[in-house]
Amino acid sequence: MAGSPVIRVRGLVTRFGPQTVHDGLDLDVERGEVLGVVGGSGTGKSVLLKEILGLIDPAAGRIELLGHDTADLDRAERTALQARTGVLFQNGALFSSMTVAENVMLPLKEHTGLAPGLIAEVARVKIAMAGLPPDAGTKHPAQLSGGMIKRAGLARALALDPDILFLDEPTAGLDPIGAAAFDTLIQGLQRSLGLTVFMVTHDLDSLTSICDRIAVLVDKKIRVGTLAQHLADPHPWIHDYFHGPRGRAALDAKERNQARRHEEEDARRLAKG
């Protein structure tokens, strides 16, 4: 889609003591795309996410979110901007003293002036859209399984209909069926809500199935490209990542899926014709 990028990072430098994590990192995320962020352990994927969200201050560089430089925002502008982003943390980060419904209602109560009845109804719809059964709303996070916690976290992240959705390893810890269902859910919501998704993940199946572009953190910088571009990249880490046994398996699965979809389409066309 045309227009200015929703996330623009320029010359980002991150240091923890003597250790430099990012050194002059540039990144553009376009409106409406699903960007997968990968990298080895300790390359600063989650740190990058936290810097974009303003939870950690970078040592140098500029971060623009929806056209605003995050460094020079006053309190009210920052709050307004935060209402336009939704975050699903790695372990859900649901408030354990509240029920799932109360968790989802909290941002609605804080940021909108809707009537309590309408807030409860909207929360119910969000919970259902996240694929949770209706009785999940009255449960506390401790009563939920890992997959349900992720779904509840997603419902809360989507509470305010954000423009950008940040996901930190959304499918980590889920079984393959649950992970695939979660991918489908994110893709469905992304399409129907027109979200921009920034997804930190290690799940090769998610990368190949729902990401439009993939950003790889290597050598303290980031390389963004489509799957095909990364497959042709001679960089040793990127090559090992996408051509390793797991990478191959995920790509094969994608090809099989595509082949099956084509066959189904052909069959449908034949049946029609």
Place this chain on the structure above:
Amino acid sequence: MGLTIRRCSATFQACRPNVPVDVRMRAAEPVAATLAKDGTAKDGARIETGPVDGGWRIAAAGRWTLDAAGNASDALDRAPRPPGGAAVRLDLARVEALDTVGAYLLNRLAERLGADGHAVSVIGLRPEHAALFEAVRDAGKAPPHPIEREHHPILDMVVRTGQTTVNAAKEILDLVGFLGLVTVTFARLILRPSRLRLTSVLFHIEQTGLNALPILGLLSFLIGVVLAFQGADQLKRFGAELYVVNLLGISVLREIGILMTAIIVAGRSGSAFTAQIGTMKVNQEVDAIGTMGLDPVELLVVPRALALMITLPLLAFYADVMGLFGGAVMAYATLDITFGQFIRQLHSAVGINTVIAGLIKAPVFALVIAMVGCYEGLKVSGSAESVGIMTTKAVVEGIFLVIVIDAVFSVLFSMLGV
């Protein structure tokens, strides 16, 4: 979000004369209700209703988003109802922006009209809104939360009282059961002393004993000072200043020294036990211990209980000494009783029995504090929140039991004539 309602019906004008009237007469729509945000028709969510040939038309327009949702919801409620049985066409062609809340409101409208017996058809849905509209419609189909049953305040209170009583009884039973478990484990360890974790015991002796010395010493000293001062004030009236030593000796050695120690240790170490074991429980470390063929009670509870039973009598004796020292300092400062006089008087006032009557309670208190602390720690379930709840509970229960048992000891001693 200043949405105003503009209607052109005469009846509405009559009851709301200050509302500006926006006449939108069309052949097919004699009644039109328009919502506008801040008076500009472009920004807000608008709705127009009216009869069309053989039916009723509801047209939504503008931005149906979270910002306008509150007023849009009110306006939908106030919009004129279609006549009974009329087929309704919900026209969404002029909806400029739609988010989940807007889609939900429109879906709810369609659903309510459907429930009232109208045949509802949605027309003109823009392709970019279709996916969201359908996703929300599917999500909205899920049945609502089960309605919670009606509450009766008095009945609820009775139920709660009963539940609390039963829970308290269960708790006591469990605690006694836990004490039995720990005793059996203790006995096994006496038979096979090589299995005792000596390093762990020493670590907890340092944590609960050595590290408690500064705070316990200071507090006992201050209590001694206060007791001596208050006692001296009263005894001076009778010219019996010297007896302040008797007062201090009996009260500090028999009760205050050990009680202060037990309460401070319950707050300091009992809570620490719960938090330590509880955090291990949350991290599934306790489960891991079990799967490795190790016994959590042997590994976690016995060293702590043993350490506390060794340190608490020592701490209590230290508190006794510090309390008497505080009293002696105060007696010297206000009553001119020298340290020599103080010690001579103390010798005549208290015997070794008094000291033993105080210190004999220490191992019992230690066991109770350690039991409660470890028991509540092992009862932590899943969440980090429950670590906090259980830690608070351990401190409250620990101090409560210490004071109850102290009272039992008092009764016992008076019956035995000690």
